[in-house]
Amino acid sequence: MRQKHQLLPALCFIAMLILLGLQVYWISKYYNITKQNFEKEVNLAFEDAFKKEFSLRADSIQHILKRRLLDTTLFTITSKFDKKEKKVIYTVGETKRPKDKFSSSFSLHDIDVLINKENKKQITTLIAQRFSELLRNEDLNNHIVYYRTQELGKYMVELTNKIEFDTTNLRPILNKYLSKRSIFVKYNFYAKQKDSTTNSSTFNQALLKKYPIITHSLPTYKHNPGQNYVRVMFKDPFPYILSNMWLILFSSIFLVFLIAFCLYYLLKSLRKEKKLSLIKNDFISNITHEFKTPIATTMLAVEELTNKTVRQDEEKATRYLKHAKNELKRISELTDKILKISLYDTENYKIKKEKIEIEAILKEIIDIYSLSEKDVKITLKNNTGIVEILADKSQFQHAVANIIDNAIKYGRDEVEIDVNVLGDSGYLITAFKDNGPGIVKSDLPFVFEKFYRAKQNQSTVVKGYGLGLNYVKQIMDQHHGWYTIISNQNGTELKLGWPL
Incomplete structure (x- = not known):
């Protein structure tokens, strides 16, 4: 029994260590998964913000191109009916160089009317809108400028150089996409002339220590050297990770402390019971001895009184009876004390004040x-x-x-x-x-x-x-x-x- 009592605390301690180890393992594993998810989310947010920033720049360039095409001092918009194709062909040409024009394939399928005095403003405005959309889709989206006319090509190059990528414009857009994902970790942009579009394995340890999460790079198509590729570098994402796993973390800590408390209380109760058992055994040993002595003395006195010779001797008989009476009184007092303690334990005893x-x-x-x-x-x-x-x-x-x-x-x-x-x-x-x-x-x-x-x-x-x-x-x-x-x-x- 003693070996079992000694073994139990050791088993409880080992169980606690195993439980603690498992909790640490699962928390660290969940931490790494959450960190990987953070890296994935910031990359998606960066891509979305990057596309949005480009879309806004393209909107601005498209709007300027539309106004440029409507400037009659620079461009003229004409129309003619193509009998072979059986549709109206619209042509954009330079005013100063009428031969420098573009009309090879530009047509509006939903508008098939010739330009005249009555509809000139309406149709030319619509053609300028559709032609600026064409320049956006074929040129801007592909980051290539086609010189459909010399004037238009030169102007588009100047315009794209003027309205080009800038991290100052990207930051508020990126903040918006990050906040949608509940990400509020501090970050900085990292721009280089040459870069890979994969991971951050090429970065030195000093930079990775300061910014442990770095997104993949995206091309900016800037004409200025040194900023052809851009990344976003995030500081330690611990606040984000904690916000996503605080419930698991604190529930695990609470569970460990609860089990530790239960084990502590169990061991304490077992030690108390063991101690009480030893005390009770000592009590039983003492009380047995206290009962045996007066009982043995009383039995001896009664046995002597069974002797006829002793009964005839009044002095001896009286002495033996006195011994028996005293020992029985001791037993009675001891029994009364034990019964009173037992009575108090039941809480049914009522005092009489x-x-x-x-x-x-x-x-x-x-x-x-x-x-x-x-x-x-x-x-x-x-x-x-x-x-x-x-x-x-x-x-x-x-x-x-x-x-x-x-x-x-x-x-x-x-x-x-x-x-x-x-x-x-x-x-x-x-x-x-x-x-x-x-x-x-x-x-x-x-x-x-x-x-x-x-x-x-x-x-x-x-x-x-x-x-x-x-x-x-x-x-x-x-x-x-x-x-x-x-x-x-x-x-x-x-x-x-x-x-x-």
């Missing part, structure tokens, strides 16, 4: 114990002026008697006990101070527990049952009073507070 005279009862008990086999000196002082209190007389007597009995039983050869009656905050205090060897400090918190016996000097072992102070505790609880104990090598002081 009455007015009792304090000094009279204390003097009566002191007189009894002054006749002890030891040299006993007991002094009583009462300066409170209080003569009576409301309490159960029998229990009051038992509480006082148990304390004095302990002081004498565990005291030195010459016992001195000071009994002082004090008053304080609605309580009458009976204080008992002796000159005994005292109680070990580690035993003090347990001396009021049932069956508990404090450590004793091996040369002066006193037999007992560990019931006396527990009996006092039960009495004080029944009276809604209190009790305290202070002890050192010079003696012990025990106080009982009785409600007034």
Whole structure:
């Protein structure tokens, strides 16, 4: 059994380590998955923001191109019907160089009318809109400028150089796409003349330490050298990761602490039960011995009385009967004490309070114990002026008697006990101070527990049952009073507070 008790804490400790290891493993794994998801999300947000920024620039260029095409000092828009194709062909040409024109394939399928004086403004505006869309789709989206006319080609090159990619314009757009994904991690842009479009493996450790997450690069198609490719570098994404896994993290920590507390409470309870079992075994051993001795003495006396010769000797018969009576009285008193403790444990015992005279009862008990086999000196002082209190007389007597009995039983050869009656905050205090060897400090918190016996000097072992102070505790609880104990090598002081 002892080996099992020793093995159980070790198994609990190992189980806790395994549980803690599993929790750390799963949390770290989830952390890495969340980090990978963060990297994926910022790349998607970067791509979306990059496309959006380009789309806004293309919108601006398209709008300017439309106005340029409608400038009649630069361009003319004409139309003619193609009999072979059976549709109207619209042509854009330069005003100063009529031969420099573009009309090879430009047509509007949903508009098939010739330009005349009545519809010229409406149709030319629509043609300029559709032609600017064509330039956007075929030129801007492919990042190539086709010189459909010399003037138009030169102007588009100048315009795209003027309205080109800029991280200042990209930042607010990227912030918007990141916030949609609940990402609020600080970042910076990283632009280079030459770059790969894969990962960040080419970056040095100093940069990766400062910015552990770096997106793949995207081409900017800028004409200025040094900014042909751009990336976004993010600082440590721990706040984002924590916001996504805080529930798992804190639930895991709570679970670990809960299980640790349960294991601690279980082991504590087992140690307490083991300790109580040892105390009970000691009590049973002592009580058995205490019962066996008077029983054996009584049986011997009764056996002698069965002898006719002894019965005829009146002196011997009287002596044997007296021994039997005394031993049976001891058994009765011991049984009564055990039954009372058991009765108090059931909480069904009801005290019978009455007015009792304090000094009279204390003097009566002191007189009894002054006749002890030891040299006993007991002094009583009462300066409170209080003569009576409301309490159960029998229990009051038992509480006082148990304390004095302990002081004498565990005291030195010459016992001195000071009994002082004090008053304080609605309580009458009976204080008992002796000159005994005292109680070990580690035993003090347990001396009021049932069956508990404090450590004793091996040369002066006193037999007992560990019931006396527990009996006092039960009495004080029944009276809604209190009790305290202070002890050192010079003696012990025990106080009982009785409600007034």
